Amino acid sequence: MLMKSTPAATIHRLDKPHPCDVCFQSRFCLPIALPADELNRMRDIMQNTVRLAKGERLFESGQSMEKVYSVHAGSFKSVVGSPDGRQQIVGFHVPGELMGLEGFSTRVYMTDALALEDSEACEIDVRTLENTARELPTLQHQIHCLIGNRLARAQQDQFVLGSMQADERLARFLLDLSERYKARGLSPDAFVLRMSREEIGSYLGLKLETVSRLMSRFHQAGLVQVAQRQVRITDRDGLEELLSHEA
Amino acid sequence: MLMKSTPAATIHRLDKPHPCDVCFQSRFCLPIALPADELNRMRDIMQNTVRLAKGERLFESGQSMEKVYSVHAGSFKSVVGSPDGRQQIVGFHVPGELMGLEGFSTRVYMTDALALEDSEACEIDVRTLENTARELPTLQHQIHCLIGNRLARAQQDQFVLGSMQADERLARFLLDLSERYKARGLSPDAFVLRMSREEIGSYLGLKLETVSRLMSRFHQAGLVQVAQRQVRITDRDGLEELLSHEA
DNA sequence: CGTTGATTTGAATATCCTCAACGTGCGTGG
């Protein structure tokens, strides 16, 4: 246990971090590190780690919302369904991101959350979280930050779905993934897609065939190297140009 | 000043309500009415009422986010822009709804908020709000509720943009507006659109001509009566059927 | 009235989807 001193507060780091600390520390907006007492309190509210096999469901639309979940390992998708059976993926989640936040409105989940691969999530009791947040300004602030983040992302997605063409959407998707992997300390240029073409299509409002065709086209154009789900970005500038409406 | 008693708490109603009370009371999720002491505290944090003429901007993308705004009268649109100049409306806001919430992530607004007509909004200082929320569990809960609501709505919009066809999108838009007017105590069947065809199109990911054609088609089909921006829903069931993929 | 901006309507076109066939990778069981 080592203590550091900063102008603002005493910062705490654990030599052997609780598995969930990474969630708070990597993706919480500010600060990255936390005062010792607050960190310990936060650990208290993230007790259970849920393990899910590929395809298993963490929670489902309509269930009463008592917990939010922080992705600890692996990846998830959030799916919105409609009465007539259609489904749409509204987000993919990598470690450090929270799921179930939309349930804050009615205390009922509005999405299904499914594991894209064998994954782990930290369970956070909402009631406890709210109670604790009342005492810990930093935590309160971070909750707002995370949920605001999720909202900002959803609005960006609205822009993508409403204003961009198919090729722009896919380019943005790849660049966005790249950025998120980079933020996690992984290679931004080479990564493995955890989701199928159909799932990418669902998220982007396209059909799987369209996604596949565009992948091939990007590959031909030398923008990326694609082999199944293995992706390598070879011309980042080229991809970014696509976003500016350049055919 | 009259006091009512409920099983849960003492409820407070003002005979001459503060202009902003309506915001909290109409759209805040629960409870509709609030304990007297909390209501007074809430009034404290909503001090300034901002008046805007049609087309004026309340805040703009990139500005540092120090306030959120509650629509008090009139209506607003939230617009997301991209570097290349394209714009997309990601939401329309009627009285009782909050704007600027996405700024919680980076403390910078990510949308422009513009008045669709002469309107008023209540300014809420975020710092004060957070401080007060720490002392008032009800308020804290309601903030979470409102922002969760906004997120749920954004995800629904993602579904609409990604999975629905043009006619379904417009039908849902009209029904959604109807519901929101109803929640405000206005007629759910007859109302005036505050936005242009182009703005509807932007929100729904369609061109203004498409919106116009569909309006005419709905009118022909006897689903609605449309005269410019005056709308009357004449066959609600018919509109709802459209949502279930029935051409 | 005439001008301006918004809306409606039509015809031609582009984008993306549907349907269909084929290829590839991978696990299972012979």
Add this chain to the structure above:
DNA sequence: CCACGCACGTTGAGGATATTCAAATCAACG
């Protein structure tokens, strides 16, 4: 170890939906 089956991915041809371009109409306002 190979063959098979199955899920996933690729590719092509034709078709549907929404867009683009263009023109006409309407409403508001000086």
